[in-house]
Amino acid sequence: MHSQVVVLGGGPGGYAAAFMAADLGLETTIVEADPRLGGTCLLRGCIPSKALLHVAKVISEAREMVEWGVEFPQPKFAIDKIRERKEKVIATLTGGLAQLAKRRKVKVVNARGIFVDSQTLQLEGGDPATYGGDGRITFDHCILATGSTPAMPKMFQIGSDRVMDSTGALALADIPESLLVVGGGYIGLEMGSVYSELGSKVSVVELLDGLLPGADRDLVKPLEKRLREHFASIMLSTKVLGVKDVGGKVEVEMEGPDGAKFNNAYDRVLISVGRRPKSAGFGLENTKVAINEKGFVVIDEEQRTSDPHILAIGDVAGEPMLAHKASHEGKVAAEVLAGEPAAFDKAAIPAVVFTDPEIAWAGLTADQAKREGREVEVAQYPWQASGRAIANGRTDGLTKLIVDPATDRILGCGIVGAGAGELIAEAVLAIEMGCTARDLGETVHPHPTLSETVGFSAEAYLGTATEIYRPKRKQTQEN
Secondary structure, X not given: OEEEEEEEOOOHHHHHHHHHHHHOOOOEEEEEOOOOOOHHHHHHOHHHHHHHHHHHHHHHHHXXXXXXXXOOOOOOOOHHHHHHHHHHHHHHHHHHHHHHHHHOOOEEEEOEEEEEEOOEEEEXXXXXXXXXXXXXXXXXXXXXXXXXXXXXXXXXXXXXXXXXXXXXXXXXXXXXXXXXEEOOOHHHHHHHHHHHHOOOEEEEEOOOOOOOOOOOHHHHHHHHHHHHHHOOEEEOOOEEEEEEEOOOOEEEEEEOOOOOEEEEEEOEEEEOOOEEEOOOOOOHHHOOOOEOOOOOEOOOOOOEOOOOOEEEOHHHHOOOOOHHHHHHHHHHHHHHHOOOOOOOOOOOOOEEEOOOOEEEEEEOOHHHHHHHXXXXXXXXXXXXXXXXXXXXXXOOOEEEEEEOOOOOEEEEEEEEEOOXXXXXXXXXXXXXXXXXXXXXXXXXXXXXXXXXXXXXHHHHHHOOOOOOOOOOOOOOOOO
């Protein structure tokens, strides 16, 4: 079997690359070990977690309506129905992808692909009916889209199903009375939020002195405050020394910031200490592909590897390990193979933490600017001044812009608050287009909406905001 383009991996990057390649007239085949397309994001990550976070949000909002004089009875959880609804969401989306592949005449091979050489994959397992023959497929070019997998340090590999990774947590086997989340990153906090609203007593242990190390501290502060109100405990600067199954519980030995050691027992432990690229076990050593010390495949701006027949996209090709970045890289790779002038040169890739409140940021962060010694001005708009935030009873938000004071160009944006993930896109466009604060401030935003806070933060920089007071700044030459 031969195909002009083979995409190894059917996740958001892989199917985006395959569909684009097919649209550009290239004969395309997806090789995917899972029977369904969608990859980690759709099957075991982004989508099922957001479905469960929706449930958590409704529970939370119903409880908070007491302040408005509206009371609901204590919710009852039919865990089987919650699990079934989550699976229905997944099935709907994977079914749609299968139909899109069929309409585009993209062949889908259900098998594990292993490189025999730079132009041949050995196909193993899966459904032999989708490939047959000698179990091999040759290609002119391959787009490597194998993604990543949850990191599970050996310390936690004790052979107990009470110690879970994110995949296990999403399976929703039960609602434990107590849950320890190891790692204060976005995956752990999102899943911790779900289990907390479903009734678990959630604790978080983080080795560093703050949650979400990639985000600015002023964005994390409102989230941490709310989580401390709902979680059983958040233990910062605390190291996990060991875990063991003691029959019905997992005993965890920890060391606090003062060096004191202590033990706590939990019904389940969720390990969320990051993800690792899936670059091993695919026979890449039989090609000319180079892999760096972190396990990422080395690529250029056209997604090309050091092997002329192989391109790489998504999590396996470097950070940030985000589905939307993978999708754009996939389209670039397809366009490159079709001879189009394409390169991945994004000025901003948004990141979103889907907790409550949400945190979103894009472009340069204030902390990054400080580390790099860059001169910037930070303009903030507190949601306490937003009419919509006050009406919603969610004034715990903040919108801020990172601005170049010499040119007034917007370099970055950070938002914390309900729906921050929906608001960040406007700032991403502004950064990509090289907009100035005046461009954003003079864009008419609908009232009353939370989107106004993006425009108002620009007005705060210019000194023209009406709902808050900030002296007017001097005009730059460009203005």
